[in-house]
Amino acid sequence: MPSQSPIYFAKMNNMTDQDFVIGFDLGGTKLQATALDCSFSILATNRKKTRAVAGGEEVYQRIKDCIAELAGLPELKRRQLKGIGLGGPGILDSDTGVIVYTPNLHWENFPLGPRLNEDFSVPVCLENDVNMGLYGEFHFGAGKGFKHVIGLFPGTGIGGGLILNGELYRGTGNAGELGHMTIQVDGPFGAESMRGTLEALASRLAIAKEAAVLAAQGEAPWLLQNAGTDICNIRSGSIAKSIQNGDKSIERIVRRAARYLGIAMGSLVNIFSPEAIILGGGLVEKLEDIYMEESVKAMKENSFTFMSKDVKVLAAALGDDAVVMGAGKLVSQKLDR
Amino acid sequence: MPSQSPIYFAKMNNMTDQDFVIGFDLGGTKLQATALDCSFSILATNRKKTRAVAGGEEVYQRIKDCIAELAGLPELKRRQLKGIGLGGPGILDSDTGVIVYTPNLHWENFPLGPRLNEDFSVPVCLENDVNMGLYGEFHFGAGKGFKHVIGLFPGTGIGGGLILNGELYRGTGNAGELGHMTIQVDGPFGAESMRGTLEALASRLAIAKEAAVLAAQGEAPWLLQNAGTDICNIRSGSIAKSIQNGDKSIERIVRRAARYLGIAMGSLVNIFSPEAIILGGGLVEKLEDIYMEESVKAMKENSFTFMSKDVKVLAAALGDDAVVMGAGKLVSQKLDR
Numbered sequence: 001m002p003s004q005s006p007i008y009f010a011k012m013n014n015m016t017d018q019d020f021v022i023g024f025d026l027g028g029t030k031l032q033a034t035a036l037d038c039s040f041s042i043l044a045t046n047r048k049k050t051r052a053v054a055g056g057e058e059v060y061q062r063i064k065d066c067i068a069e070l071a072g073l074p075e076l077k078r079r080q081l082k083g084i085g086l087g088g089p090g091i092l093d094s095d096t097g098v099i100v101y102t103p104n105l106h107w108e109n110f111p112l113g114p115r116l117n118e119d120f121s122v123p124v125c126l127e128n129d130v131n132m133g134l135y136g137e138f139h140f141g142a143g144k145g146f147k148h149v150i151g152l153f154p155g156t157g158i159g160g161g162l163i164l165n166g167e168l169y170r171g172t173g174n175a176g177e178l179g180h181m182t183i184q185v186d187g188p189f190g191a192e193s194m195r196g197t198l199e200a201l202a203s204r205l206a207i208a209k210e211a212a213v214l215a216a217q218g219e220a221p222w223l224l225q226n227a228g229t230d231i232c233n234i235r236s237g238s239i240a241k242s243i244q245n246g247d248k249s250i251e252r253i254v255r256r257a258a259r260y261l262g263i264a265m266g267s268l269v270n271i272f273s274p275e276a277i278i279l280g281g282g283l284v285e286k287l288e289d290i291y292m293e294e295s296v297k298a299m300k301e302n303s304f305t306f307m308s309k310d311v312k313v314l315a316a317a318l319g320d321d322a323v324v325m326g327a328g329k330l331v332s333q334k335l336d337r
Numbered sequence: 338m339p340s341q342s343p344i345y346f347a348k349m350n351n352m353t354d355q356d357f358v359i360g361f362d363l364g365g366t367k368l369q370a371t372a373l374d375c376s377f378s379i380l381a382t383n384r385k386k387t388r389a390v391a392g393g394e395e396v397y398q399r400i401k402d403c404i405a406e407l408a409g410l411p412e413l414k415r416r417q418l419k420g421i422g423l424g425g426p427g428i429l430d431s432d433t434g435v436i437v438y439t440p441n442l443h444w445e446n447f448p449l450g451p452r453l454n455e456d457f458s459v460p461v462c463l464e465n466d467v468n469m470g471l472y473g474e475f476h477f478g479a480g481k482g483f484k485h486v487i488g489l490f491p492g493t494g495i496g497g498g499l500i501l502n503g504e505l506y507r508g509t510g511n512a513g514e515l516g517h518m519t520i521q522v523d524g525p526f527g528a529e530s531m532r533g534t535l536e537a538l539a540s541r542l543a544i545a546k547e548a549a550v551l552a553a554q555g556e557a558p559w560l561l562q563n564a565g566t567d568i569c570n571i572r573s574g575s576i577a578k579s580i581q582n583g584d585k586s587i588e589r590i591v592r593r594a595a596r597y598l599g600i601a602m603g604s605l606v607n608i609f610s611p612e613a614i615i616l617g618g619g620l621v622e623k624l625e626d627i628y629m630e631e632s633v634k635a636m637k638e639n640s641f642t643f644m645s646k647d648v649k650v651l652a653a654a655l656g657d658d659a660v661v662m663g664a665g666k667l668v669s670q671k672l673d674r
Binding site for chain 2: 091148160162164165169170171172173174175176177178180181182183184185187191192193194195201260263264266267270271272273274275300301302303304305306307310
């Protein structure tokens with residue numbers, strides 16, 4: 001765990017039955033604030049659209065409103081808010097609570113943690129949203145009971161996270177960028193100057209670009225008719241439905257992407273010797289059978305048998321609540337210190 | 338750290354000025370036992386050939402003799418042996434001290450730790466030799482002062498090790514098999530059913546197989562004349578000398594291998610966000626300039642700039658003493674518990 005900023009954790013009282021914390025999921029399109037009691041039961045949830053295009057300060061106001069509305073609900077009136085944990089996108093500094101850079105929220109060096117700390121007068125902690133989601137799964141979902149857990153979340157991009165020795169592993173700050181492992185030297189273009197990364201080969205956008213070509217060539221009639229050839233319109237749901245509706249070519253693309261995921265999982269087994277790998281994200285939610293089948297097969301082919309034979313590959317269990325649960329847990333642990 | 342076997346660590350006295358520990362490097366071709374005082378100064382070293390072909394029990398006798406001869410040296414007569422740390426090859430169980438499987442020593446489930454414990458009546462600890470070497474570098478060599486350090490050792494194969502949060506990371510037991518990361522889907526054949534692993538693309542044998550073809554085709558005259566086309570005779574030394582003697586084609590092969598190493602290093606930066614990467618092994622020792630140049634360039638191209646910009650890439654500093662130093666340190670820490 002990184003050192004704690006003094007601003008943040010000035011108050012560190014333990015929680016009682018009458019207290020609650022808020023876990024917050026700050027997404028590019030939606031916000032979710034969830035109140036959790038001291039045993040992590042959900043008391044209430046409030047959701048809003050992010051309206052990211054409105055820009056930095058307005059997005060902050062919406063976050064603040066989302067939390068204030070939740071905290072003001074009748075069922076929480078007699079309880080006391082003790083802390084706020086947030087999972088946010090982009091590059092952030094969990095020591096200082098500053099979001100360093102999130103292009104889609106128009107934030108650069110935005111002091112989200114300190115601002116919320118000032119406005120709500122409670123400790124705030126901020127962490128990468130993928131890490132928070134994995135932390136939620138680790139404590140309350142598919143990862144319960146393990147000590148070494150790897151999370152992979154293929155969606156528009158591919159997020160990753162690491163629980164090592166029972167704790168989130170951050171390295172010098174932003175470890176766990178598992179979507180940016182190279183699995184194909186000189187492969188398709190990815191983030192920055194990278195090529196052939198897992199994300200460039202197996203994300204939803206990587207699938208969509210192949211699917212769009214096949215749709216344009218008449219090889220995926222359902223997809224062409226229902227989603228078209230704009231890769232931004234070829235979402236996980238359309239991909240799943242196109243397969244259900246008989247677009248065999250799309251199934252082949254998805255199976256290949258799931259195989260690529262499994263190849264990366266094999267490398268991760270050899271690197272970490274984990275007990276469990278949790279798969280989540282839009283593609284796995286919509287196409288779990290294909291993902292489990294192909295990825296486990298490829299994982300076994302691409303790792304030492306004695307290391308992979310006991311690795312559990314599990315689908316994420318908490319759905320949309322993973323981030324808020326992890327965020328609530330993390331801030332409560334900081335309160336306990 | 339794994340739990341300690343009660344057999345091993347029955348005696349856990351702290352070391353005094355008059356005590357010493359032995360660090361042992363159990364290699365496929367040579368054995369090295371080194372006596373270290375309580376401040377890890379080298380008191381004396383004894384070396385023997387392994388004579389692995391002799392088989393399991395004879396190899397054990399040679400190990401025992403190597404240690405006994407060292408401990409019996411006049412300069413150690415007044416000192417007391419307090420523990421033995423061993424770095425060994427193959428799959429091993431550091432909790433029980435059993436070497437599970439090392440084909441080249443003809444050992445399967447060989448209780449090396451318990452046997453030495455019985456014969457020398459001191460605590461013994463056993464760890465993968467690559468991990469021990471990295472642990473030595475971490476405490477006494479190139480890795481001093483860092484908290485998150487990755488080791489990569491390209492030689493006949495490619496070994497790897499992980500120091501995370503200041504400790505050797507083992508996962509469920511044998512983590513750190515970094516040579517077996519896939520960087521080229523469907524690439525050349527590697528260990529078990531793996532393909533396109535770093536080792537299959539960039540180890541000494543991977544270089545030798547390309548070099549042998551070019552030598553056979555007349556593209557590497559010095560190498561052909563001096564090492565021939567048997568890949569087992571094309572060692573790191575011959576590869577280095579062939580480049581020095583003008584075999585340009587061999588330099589191209591090595592530069593490509595170093596680039597592959599750097600691509601894997603880029604992935605490891607994205608995965609771990611480490612402070613330092615230590616490079617060692619026969620190829621790096623013989624061809625350090627090429628390895629540093631190509632690998633750092635490829636690492637930067639294949640990782641996020643904000644993560645790789647502060648990563649130090651360092652050549653291993655302890656040479657042949659890395660394993661014995663790490664082994665001495667590890668057993669002394671167990672004595673301190």
